[in-house]
Amino acid sequence: MKEPEAASVEMICSVSELANLFHQGQDLRGFLSQVVQIVSKHMQADVCSIYLFNEQSEKLILQATAGLNSEMVGTLTLNTGEGLTGLALKELRPIREGRGRDNPYFKPIPGSGEEKYESFLAVPIIRGIRRVGVLVLQDEKRSRFSKGDALALKAIASQLAATLENAQLLMERPRRGEHPGISWGTGRLIRGTQVVEGVALGEAYQMEGPGTLDHRLYACDDAYRDTLDDFRRAIDLTEQQLEELQNRLEQELADVASLIFSAHLLMLRDQGFSGTMEDRIADGARPCDAILSVANEYIDIFTESENSRMREKVLDIKDLGHRILKNLTDEEGEHGDYDGQIVLTNELLPSELLKLAAQKVEGIVLFGGGATAHVTVLAQSLQVPLIYTEDESIFRIPANTPLALDANQGILLVYPDESAIKRIRQLKEGTDRIAGLAEMAKPESYTKDGERIYLRATVNLLSDLKLARQLKAEGIGLYRSEFPFLIRSDFPSEEEQFRIYKKVVNGLEDPLVTLRTLDVGGDKILSYIPESQEEANPFLGLRAIRFLLENKKVFVGQLKAMIRAGRSRPIRILFPLISSLDDFQNAKIIVQKSLNFLKRDGLGQYPMPKLGAMIELPSAVEMAPELAREADFLSLGTNDLVQYMLGVDRTNEKVADLFDVRHPAVLRAVKRVADSAKEADCPLSVCGIMAKDPKTVHYLIGLGVREFSLEAAKIPEMQEAVSRMDLKKAQSDAAILSRLGTLHETREFMQEINERSEVQIER
Ligand code: PEP
Numbered sequence: 066m067k068e069p070e071a072a073s074v075e076m077i078c079s080v081s082e083l084a085n086l087f088h089q090g091q092d093l094r095g096f097l098s099q100v101v102q103i104v105s106k107h108m109q110a111d112v113c114s115i116y117l118f119n120e121q122s123e124k125l126i127l128q129a130t131a132g133l134n135s136e137m138v139g140t141l142t143l144n145t146g147e148g149l150t151g152l153a154l155k156e157l158r159p160i161r162e163g164r165g166r167d168n169p170y171f172k173p174i175p176g177s178g179e180e181k182y183e184s185f186l187a188v189p190i191i192r193g194i195r196r197v198g199v200l201v202l203q204d205e206k207r208s209r210f211s212k213g214d215a216l217a218l219k220a221i222a223s224q225l226a227a228t229l230e231n232a233q234l235l236m237e238r239p240r241r242g243e244h245p246g247i248s249w250g251t252g253r254l255i256r257g258t259q260v261v262e263g264v265a266l267g268e269a270y271q272m273e274g275p276g277t278l279d280h281r282l283y284a285c286d287d288a289y290r291d292t293l294d295d296f297r298r299a300i301d302l303t304e305q306q307l308e309e310l311q312n313r314l315e316q317e318l319a320d321v322a323s324l325i326f327s328a329h330l331l332m333l334r335d336q337g338f339s340g341t342m343e344d345r346i347a348d349g350a351r352p353c354d355a356i357l358s359v360a361n362e363y364i365d366i367f368t369e370s371e372n373s374r375m376r377e378k379v380l381d382i383k384d385l386g387h388r389i390l391k392n393l394t395d396e397e398g399e400h401g402d403y404d405g406q407i408v409l410t411n412e413l414l415p416s417e418l419l420k421l422a423a424q425k426v427e428g429i430v431l432f433g434g435g436a437t438a439h440v441t442v443l444a445q446s447l448q449v450p451l452i453y454t455e456d457e458s459i460f461r462i463p464a465n466t467p468l469a470l471d472a473n474q475g476i477l478l479v480y481p482d483e484s485a486i487k488r489i490r491q492l493k494e495g496t497d498r499i500a501g502l503a504e505m506a507k508p509e510s511y512t513k514d515g516e517r518i519y520l521r522a523t524v525n526l527l528s529d530l531k532l533a534r535q536l537k538a539e540g541i542g543l544y545r546s547e548f549p550f551l552i553r554s555d556f557p558s559e560e561e562q563f564r565i566y567k568k569v570v571n572g573l574e575d576p577l578v579t580l581r582t583l584d585v586g587g588d589k590i591l592s593y594i595p596e597s598q599e600e601a602n603p604f605l606g607l608r609a610i611r612f613l614l615e616n617k618k619v620f621v622g623q624l625k626a627m628i629r630a631g632r633s634r635p636i637r638i639l640f641p642l643i644s645s646l647d648d649f650q651n652a653k654i655i656v657q658k659s660l661n662f663l664k665r666d667g668l669g670q671y672p673m674p675k676l677g678a679m680i681e682l683p684s685a686v687e688m689a690p691e692l693a694r695e696a697d698f699l700s701l702g703t704n705d706l707v708q709y710m711l712g713v714d715r716t717n718e719k720v721a722d723l724f725d726v727r728h729p730a731v732l733r734a735v736k737r738v739a740d741s742a743k744e745a746d747c748p749l750s751v752c753g754i755m756a757k758d759p760k761t762v763h764y765l766i767g768l769g770v771r772e773f774s775l776e777a778a779k780i781p782e783m784q785e786a787v788s789r790m791d792l793k794k795a796q797s798d799a800a801i802l803s804r805l806g807t808l809h810e811t812r813e814f815m816q817e818i819n820e821r822s823e824v825q826i827e828r
């Protein structure tokens with residue numbers, strides 16, 4: 066038999082070609098039978114069969130076979146858990162037997178012709194929360210299938226899953242004249258793109274952001290007969306709940322959540338708001354109608370405002386009105402929370418997201434990719450599963466409709482059936498296993514052949530530090546300092562910043578801390594700087610270090626706070642979006658000035674901290690040799706590097722396919738930076754998208770990079786992947802990759818690397 070590695074690569078290529086054929090409208094059965102022919106040929110197995118799972122009947126149906134009796138196609142059915150094939154689906158794991166009949170679950174199927182086959186290998190085909198089917202190999206010889214074969218078959222199953230899922234849906238679709246009840250499952254599937262991974266079950270909550278026509282609250286039920294006393298109780302209860310929420314947030318998210326519910330609280334006690342409601346009730350209006358009418362009047366006024374910050378308040382009023390109404394009409398009192406709800410919306414502001422997360426929202430579906438990059442990052446830190454969708458029908462889903470969200474696959478299921486709910490619960494248990502991950506994490510990371518690799522944490526919020534500690538991050542490779550600036554309505558004071566940075570600096574046992582200076586501009590707009598909203602091309606505008614060099618007071622304030630926070634431990638300060646040596650030198654002058662100010666003001670004498678430049682622009686790549694000599698360290702920001710190298714907006718869904726880290730220009734740029742750092746003996750760390758994908762980490766290790774900064778939650782799996790990497794192999798792969806000239810070739814080569822177990826995340 067061929068080496069499994071080589072066989073699988075070859076086979077996967079053929080199978081993916083077939084998947085393309087299928088998309089071009091090939092006959093379904095013909096497609097499936099070609100798949101089984103190819104797989105059986107490449108795996109040199111006597112039999113290959115595909116069973117697809119019918120969600121309506123809950124049965125597996127044989128849909129194609131090479132080797133078994135072909136007359137059974139379409140008629141042979143198995144229950145979940147029936148026989149070894151059913152067992153693979155039930156337990157969602159590969160079943161590999163040297164002699165199938167030795168397994169107590171073995172159940173020969175009369176007439177299938179399988180009696181003579183001894184070896185058995187089945188892998189489930191899963192697509193997110195959907196069980197799609199089972200791929201089975203059989204062979205006359207005993208103990209024919211190795212662990213490597215199981216891995217290869219798993220890779221094929223995942224490669225084919227999307228196409229087979231479509232096949233499954235098409236095969237289950239009711240045909241003309243058939244009973245309408247025989248449809249594919251009870252659920253309707255809405256597709257989107259993953260923004261923050263995770264899964265959720267909940268009921269629909271239509272939020273509607275500013276910009277939509279209808280943010281008004283709905284009419285009251287005629288049955289409500291509440292009194293003025295009930296209204297006052299509802300107001301008191303609302304105030305109490307908001308204060309509790311505020312306190313909880315201040316503890317959990319001290320850096321960003323200061324007074325986040327202040328608008329709610331101020332409004333609640335405002336005479337024009339609750340006072341007018343009271344007046345109308347005193348004049349005979351039902352409390353429910355009074356709340357509705359006043360809240361809606363405010364909503365109308367704020368919606369029409371010229372001022373964007375006023376318009377942002379519409380959602381606060383809606384949220385507040387919703388909460389008061391709930392407290393008035395529901396007896397238990399525990400309301401206004403988003404616990405058990407999946408929010409559907411067309412816009413999401415960072416403050417809104419924080420409020421939703423604080424109120425325990427299960428997940429979010431965002432129409433039209435309306436979230437900016439910092440909302441995405443924030444949602445990641447808050448661990449709220451989130452997808453984008455272009456499907457407008459989400460707004461027609463009635464409130465409280467049961468939903469299942471699989472953000473990992475970018476899928477929303479409306480009215481999920483039992484099997485989807487069960488699967489989501491299983492996945493949720495899987496993702497809730499931080500304790501397991503913590504046990505798995507080791508304090509240090511090494512490649513298979515003992516090369517030391519440093520996996521540091523990227524920290525966005527103070528709340529990320531706990532996970533970074535639990536998962537044994539080796540210091541902080543990147544602290545994004547902008548969140549305290551983004552959520553507030555004015556610049557945080559130097560004192561406020563100092564308190565936050567101190568917590569970051571002392572957050573981990575490992576003393577390495579990299580504080581990045583403010584990266585605002587681009588899509589990270591500070592609502593209190595109106596000029597920043599007027600740029601035609603904000604990503605090419607006054608962003609990051611450019612903003613700070615123009616706003617020296619803000620720069621000095623931040624640097625002083627950072628330097629003071631580093632009193633007990635040395636810190637590294639990192640400047641984002643450096644485009645020239647001059648930028649770096651100018652920033653360094655401001656650091657020196659900040660040190661002088663601290664000394665002059667009697668706030669202490671500090672040594673010059675280590676200063677680093679982020680390499681994110683093609684101009685910085687070009688200047689990397691000089692920057693590496695000038696700076697104390699370099700940090701390669703690969704999210705922006707890809708954006709600016711390829712001219713592809715990282716936040717624009719329409720060009721998301723073009724945002725490809727495997728582009729030869731990106732791979733070569735990264736190599737130039739790695740070579741320059743090596744040459745100047747300057748420490749280089751990589752952060753952003755390339756630091757969290759084992760394939761690109763393999764490439765980077767091959768280039769000589771040893772430090773990576775990534776979200777703490779990803780560290781244990783990356784550590785595991787790194788421990789299977791071989792330095793020599795990584796070096797030879799990197800040498801090949803950096804010479805390839807087309808995206809087609811780099812993609813193929815990366816795919817090949819991906820098929821090898823050393824760069825796959827083991828689940
Ligand atoms: C990057 O650009 O890769 C990076 C880490 O910075 P940010 O995502 O904050 O722009």
Ligand code: MG
Pocket residue numbers: 641681702704705
């Ligand atoms: Mg960046």
